[in-house]
Amino acid sequence: MSIEFTTQSLALDGPGAPVVLVELQHDLPVVGSDFFIVQFVRGLTAPDSVIVVRDALRFPLAMIDQSAAYKLLAFKISDGIADGVWWVDDYVYDENQVNISFKSSGDAAGSGDPGAFTGSVRVADQPAARNVIATALDADPPYQLARAVSDAGNGQYTLEWQGYSGQMLITVFDEYGVAHVNGEARGAGERVHPTQYNGYTYHVVQSGTLGAEPAWPTTADETVWSGTVQLIAVPFYRPVSEGPFIV
Structure with missing residues (x-):
């Protein structure tokens, strides 16, 4: 299975954004420059994704079927992809709703029969290194089943786990880098992100001290x-999901 990584960046509300936005106050643990990627999963269709920034979950009403029930899956982005999954079961749009509460779970080591899934990641039709996470959707609670980094040379990855069968969602994430900290040394090829999310991450092209x-x-x-570090702006691209797959 090959995943073609999107070239659409994750951005805050801007020109052309839908007029009707749903805004819900959430209890996700957002600290500093952290934010969450939230996926709306319905049946066997690939999810839509939105960003959660600071105090609210915002998404265009036109993005969802107002009569459908969704499972919401949230991944924390904090100097990389944090462990664990936050989720909401059976979210149905309610025009009077103002708050939404997420449950949380960590990774599960699992025991039992081993499982594996192999695929590849491509960006602009070229193999690329990206973070790949499998989520066990049918587990109670859902959890991060496995994670891997695709190979920069051929784009291939292998996800391995033990003791799970059911629906699995695979999501490919861009690299967000580490937070900017005054006085830290950074080398060429690393990525640094601002203390406040702005839709971009910054690739180090000249080593030095921030x-x-x-x-x-x-x-x-x-x-x-x-400081003495030169960086170049790179869009932080929207995650891509495939599945769910039955494993």
Whole structure:
């Protein structure tokens, strides 16, 4: 199974955004520059994704079927993809709802028969290294079943686990990098992200020591300096999911 990584970046509300937005106050543990990717899963269809920033879950009403029940899965982005899954069972749109509460679970080691799933990731029709996570949808509670990083040379990955059978959702995530910290040394090839999410991450092109947080450019390929480190703006791309698959 091959996953073609999208070129659509995750952005805050902006020009062209739908007029009708649903806004729900949530209890996800957002701290500092952390944010969550939330997926709306309905039956055997690939989910839509939105970002949760700071205090609210916002999404265009037109994105969902207002009469359908969804399982919401949330992944925390904090200097990489944090362990665990947050979820909501059977979310149905209610125009009077103002709050939403998520449950949480960590990874599960599992025991029993081993399982494996192999696939590949491509970006602009080229193999790429990306974070790949499998979520056990039929588990109670759902949890991160397995994770891997696809190979930069051929795009291939193998997910391995023990003791699970049922529906599995596979999601490919872009690399968010580490938070900007004044005085830290960073090497060429690393990624640094701002303390406040802006839809971009910054690729180090000249090694050095970070200085004060700069005014981050939000145009792809524009460069910026922080201390003696030179960085280039790279869009943080929307996650791509495939499945659910029966394993």
